[in-house]
Amino acid sequence: MDGRHDDEQTAKGRPDSAVRRALRTSRTALRSTASRRIGVGLAVLAVSLVGIVVGMLLGGRVQTDVGPFQAEMAITPSATGETRVNIPPLGALQLDSHDGPTRLTVQLGSLDQRRTEALIDDPASLNRASQSAVKDVTSGVIRVGMRTIAATVLCTLILAALVFRNMRRVAWSGVLALALTGGSLGIAGLTLRPESIEEPRYEGLLVNAPAIVGDARRIANDYSKYAEQLQRLVGNVSQLYTTVSALPVYEPAPGTTRVLHVSDMHLNPTGWQLIRTVVEQFNIDVVVDTGDITDWGSEPEASFVGSIGVLKKPYVFIRGNHDSPATAAAVARQPNAIVLNNSTTTVAGLTIAGIGDPRFTPDKATSPAGSGLSKETADALIGTGDKLAATVKASPTPVNIALVHDPASAGPLSGTCPLVLAGHTHKRETRTLPEVPGQPPTQLMIQGSTGGAGLRGLEGEKPTPLTMTVLYFDQQKLLQAYDDIQVGGTGESQVSLERHVIREPAGVNPSAPVTPTPTR
Structure with a gap:
C-alpha cells in the first residue's frame, strides 16, 4: 500500500515540476532578454554620447565676422553652460549666459584692417556696424547650432555603424543623438540671459587692464565719440598742407628731405590713417618710428604692422618696451621696413642709427623718463645709450639721426x-642735451x-592727442625746420600744426617772425 501511494504521489507531482521548470525557464529567458535589451540600450546610449562629443569637437564650430573682427564660434560639452569670449592676448570673458550641458566659446581673431579703417572713415558705417553686431552674433550662433546638430548626428551614425553593424541600432543611435543635442541646445535657448553681458568675469591680463576693465561702459561710450570725432579730424589734416604754404617763415627748398617722426602707436588703427594722410600731403621721404607700435608684443598683434607696407616709403623702426622680438620680426617682414638694433642704415641720403629698448615690460604703465626708475633700470637705459654712442662713433658715414625709445x-x-x-613718455618735448666740450x-x-596712447588715452578726463612731427633736412642733411602736428582726442575737435625754424635758409630775412603758427 505504501509503495503504491508513493508512486501515485510522484505521478501527481510530475506536472507540477514541469510547470515550475517551464516558469523558471521563462523567467530566465525574460531576464536574459531584458538584460540584453538594457545592454543594447546602454550601448546605444554610450555610442550616442561618444558620437555627440566627437561631433561637437570636430564639427561644432564656424568662422564668422563680427563687425571688424574675424571670429570663431564653437559649441562644446559643459556641465555649467556659460559663454566664454577669448580675446588674445589679453585673456577672456566668462558670461553666465545660459544653463544646460553646452558651452559657447567665441574666439576673437585679428581685426580686419580694411573694415576697421572703413568704420573710422565713415561714422555712418560705425553706427551700422554697432547695430549689425547683434545680427552677426545671432546669425553665427544659429549657424554653429545647426552645424553642431548635423555633425553630432553624422558622427554618431558612423560610429554606430562601425560598432553595431545593425541598421535598427544605428538608426536608434542617430535619433538619440539628435534628441540629446537638440534638447541641450533647446535648454540653452530657453534659459538664455542676455543681461549677463553686463556682469562678465575677467581672466588673464584683462584683470590688469584698466583701460578695458576699470570703467568699460564709459570707455566704450567715449570710444564711439572718439571714432566720430577722429573721422572729421583726420579729414581736416588734408587741409594742413595748404595752410603750410601760407607760412612765411620757411619754405622747403628743392632737394629737401622730409622725415616723419612717429612713436607709441599702441595699436590705434586711426594712427595709420593719420600717417598715410601726412605721408601723402607732405610728400614724406622716410618714416621713423621710435617704438611701442603694439601694447603687449604678442603674435596676434603682429597683423597691426601690416599697414607699414601700404605707405610705400622707407620705414625705420626701433623696438619699444611694449614691443617684443616677435613684433620687431613682424615689422622686418614688411617690404619697406628697416629694423635697427644697435645698427645703422642710410635712406634718402640720411644716415640713421638706432637701438631697441633694453626692456620688455608690456604690463607696465608708461612713466616720464627718469621718474620712478630703479637703479638697475636706469643703468640699463644709460648702457643702451652708451652702446649706440659707440656704434655712432664707429660708423664710417657721419650719423645724422640717432633713435632711442626712452629719452x-x-x-x-x-x-x-x-x-x-625718442618717444615713450607720450609728451612732446624738445631740448638740447648737455654739451660735451669740443663737440657740437x-x-x-x-x-x-x-x-593717442591707444585705449589708455581714453581713461583720463582729458584725452591724449595724436601727435607726429615732420622734419625738414637740407641738402647737407642738416635739420632746418620741423612741423608739429597734433590731432585732438575725445571731446576735442581741433587739428593744429606748429612750425619751428631751426636755421634760417638763405634769402630769408633773419628778422622775419618765427613764432610757432597754430592752425585749426
Whole structure:
C-alpha cells in the first residue's frame, strides 16, 4: 500500500515540476532578454554620447565676422553652460549666459584692417556696424547650432555603424543623438540671459587692464565719440598742407628731405590713417618710428604692422618696451621696413642709427623718463645709450639721426650726432642735451603718442592727442625746420600744426617772425 501511494504521489507531482521548470525557464529567458535589451540600450546610449562629443569637437564650430573682427564660434560639452569670449592676448570673458550641458566659446581673431579703417572713415558705417553686431552674433550662433546638430548626428551614425553593424541600432543611435543635442541646445535657448553681458568675469591680463576693465561702459561710450570725432579730424589734416604754404617763415627748398617722426602707436588703427594722410600731403621721404607700435608684443598683434607696407616709403623702426622680438620680426617682414638694433642704415641720403629698448615690460604703465626708475633700470637705459654712442662713433658715414625709445638713453649720445629722436613718455618735448666740450650740440626731440596712447588715452578726463612731427633736412642733411602736428582726442575737435625754424635758409630775412603758427 505504501509503495503504491508513493508512486501515485510522484505521478501527481510530475506536472507540477514541469510547470515550475517551464516558469523558471521563462523567467530566465525574460531576464536574459531584458538584460540584453538594457545592454543594447546602454550601448546605444554610450555610442550616442561618444558620437555627440566627437561631433561637437570636430564639427561644432564656424568662422564668422563680427563687425571688424574675424571670429570663431564653437559649441562644446559643459556641465555649467556659460559663454566664454577669448580675446588674445589679453585673456577672456566668462558670461553666465545660459544653463544646460553646452558651452559657447567665441574666439576673437585679428581685426580686419580694411573694415576697421572703413568704420573710422565713415561714422555712418560705425553706427551700422554697432547695430549689425547683434545680427552677426545671432546669425553665427544659429549657424554653429545647426552645424553642431548635423555633425553630432553624422558622427554618431558612423560610429554606430562601425560598432553595431545593425541598421535598427544605428538608426536608434542617430535619433538619440539628435534628441540629446537638440534638447541641450533647446535648454540653452530657453534659459538664455542676455543681461549677463553686463556682469562678465575677467581672466588673464584683462584683470590688469584698466583701460578695458576699470570703467568699460564709459570707455566704450567715449570710444564711439572718439571714432566720430577722429573721422572729421583726420579729414581736416588734408587741409594742413595748404595752410603750410601760407607760412612765411620757411619754405622747403628743392632737394629737401622730409622725415616723419612717429612713436607709441599702441595699436590705434586711426594712427595709420593719420600717417598715410601726412605721408601723402607732405610728400614724406622716410618714416621713423621710435617704438611701442603694439601694447603687449604678442603674435596676434603682429597683423597691426601690416599697414607699414601700404605707405610705400622707407620705414625705420626701433623696438619699444611694449614691443617684443616677435613684433620687431613682424615689422622686418614688411617690404619697406628697416629694423635697427644697435645698427645703422642710410635712406634718402640720411644716415640713421638706432637701438631697441633694453626692456620688455608690456604690463607696465608708461612713466616720464627718469621718474620712478630703479637703479638697475636706469643703468640699463644709460648702457643702451652708451652702446649706440659707440656704434655712432664707429660708423664710417657721419650719423645724422640717432633713435632711442626712452629719452633716458639719450644722454650718452650728446656730441656724437646732431639729432636724437625718442618717444615713450607720450609728451612732446624738445631740448638740447648737455654739451660735451669740443663737440657740437645735440638736440633731443621726444615725440608724443601717434596713437593717442591707444585705449589708455581714453581713461583720463582729458584725452591724449595724436601727435607726429615732420622734419625738414637740407641738402647737407642738416635739420632746418620741423612741423608739429597734433590731432585732438575725445571731446576735442581741433587739428593744429606748429612750425619751428631751426636755421634760417638763405634769402630769408633773419628778422622775419618765427613764432610757432597754430592752425585749426
